Amino acid sequence: MTKAELTAHITAGFTGRVQVLENNQPEPYFIVNPDDLVAFARYLHDDPALQMTFLMNLAGVDTGERFEVVYSVCSYQLKHRLLFKIQMPRDNAEFDTVMQVWPAANWYEREVWELFGMTVRNHPNLTRFLLADDWNEGFPMRKGWTGTDFIPLPDRG
Amino acid sequence: MGVIKKLPVYTEHIPGGALVTTSVNSVLTLAQAKSLWYLLFGTACCAIELMATGASRYDFDRLGMIFRASPRQADIMLVAGTITHKMAPRVKRIYDQMAQPRYVLAMGGCAIGGGPFYYDSYSVLKGVDKIIPVDVFVPGCPPRPEALLQGCLEVGKKIRTLKIDEWS
Numbered sequence A: 001m002t003k004a005e006l007t008a009h010i011t012a013g014f015t016g017r018v019q020v021l022e023n024n025q026p027e028p029y030f031i032v033n034p035d036d037l038v039a040f041a042r043y044l045h046d047d048p049a050l051q052m053t054f055l056m057n058l059a060g061v062d063t064g065e066r067f068e069v070v071y072s073v074c075s076y077q078l079k080h081r082l083l084f085k086i087q088m089p090r091d092n093a094e095f096d097t098v099m100q101v102w103p104a105a106n107w108y109e110r111e112v113w114e115l116f117g118m119t120v121r122n123h124p125n126l127t128r129f130l131l132a133d134d135w136n137e138g139f140p141m142r143k144g145w146t147g148t149d150f151i152p153l154p155d156r157g
Numbered sequence B: 001m002g003v004i005k006k007l008p009v010y011t012e013h014i015p016g017g018a019l020v021t022t023s024v025n026s027v028l029t030l031a032q033a034k035s036l037w038y039l040l041f042g043t044a045c046c047a048i049e050l051m052a053t054g055a056s057r058y059d060f061d062r063l064g065m066i067f068r069a070s071p072r073q074a075d076i077m078l079v080a081g082t083i084t085h086k087m088a089p090r091v092k093r094i095y096d097q098m099a100q101p102r103y104v105l106a107m108g109g110c111a112i113g114g115g116p117f118y119y120d121s122y123s124v125l126k127g128v129d130k131i132i133p134v135d136v137f138v139p140g141c142p143p144r145p146e147a148l149l150q151g152c153l154e155v156g157k158k159i160r161t162l163k164i165d166e167w168s
């Protein structure tokens, strides 16, 4: 499906609970409520006209005001792809795992948990695997983070 | 190392022992410098250049340098690549497992001082000399194979200046 067809199909199929983010990229971009995340993922995966069976990427974002998690999914069968994201307040960032839909989300969600400190509900194995074993300096991908060995880039004007 | 530690003791009983000690020293350091077996170990892009240097075009073997997969058999550790804080204790441990005498060559900006990851990095160790002693630094990102070969020759030169009772 083309970008316009995807947008029309999803806004009709997931009525009222998905917001379209206008952009000039080739893929459509949606915002969903964190509470609707698993339902939306299940819908994308199971709808016969979408068949988004492959999770390409899952990334955390700290915008300074809030946390976001961006999902990129595609369909090998139907050769189309899209992006969607959820937004959460910085002080209470919690979202559900989508592992029951895309098992590939396992390590991505662990990474988001480890580097941003967002809580992933129902994840089977939230354990550290990227940072040093004796790490105790918080969440390094958050805005404004500093640590003992951290040298910020000087402002060269 | 047992023989080397005892050698000066043996030679002192020989009349004119100083001459013999010097010769033994020269032979042993020559042998060591011409057969630097290196630990096959690379953590980032510099390792690709290390492989290129080991392959037929630049050919480490003609310097007597053969890779060893075990730190117990290696004389020199070529730190080829970025060392993260997570990797640092492992590097230290591999170094401790190497038999003496042992040498370290830090290859590339990352191993020397963090390289491109010096600023704004939470994960990269700013120089491998913070955890293990380094004999020769080879700058570059990555260094050319010629530079790495010269660095290895410099290690050889350093070994030739040592006395056997300084080996440790």
Ligand code: SF4
Pocket (backbone or CB within 6 Å): B044, B045, B046, B047, B080, B081, B082, B107, B108, B109, B110, B111, B115, B116, B140, B141, B142, B143
């Ligand atoms: S010095 Fe450059 S080439 Fe070598 S490991 Fe670091 S980034 Fe890679």
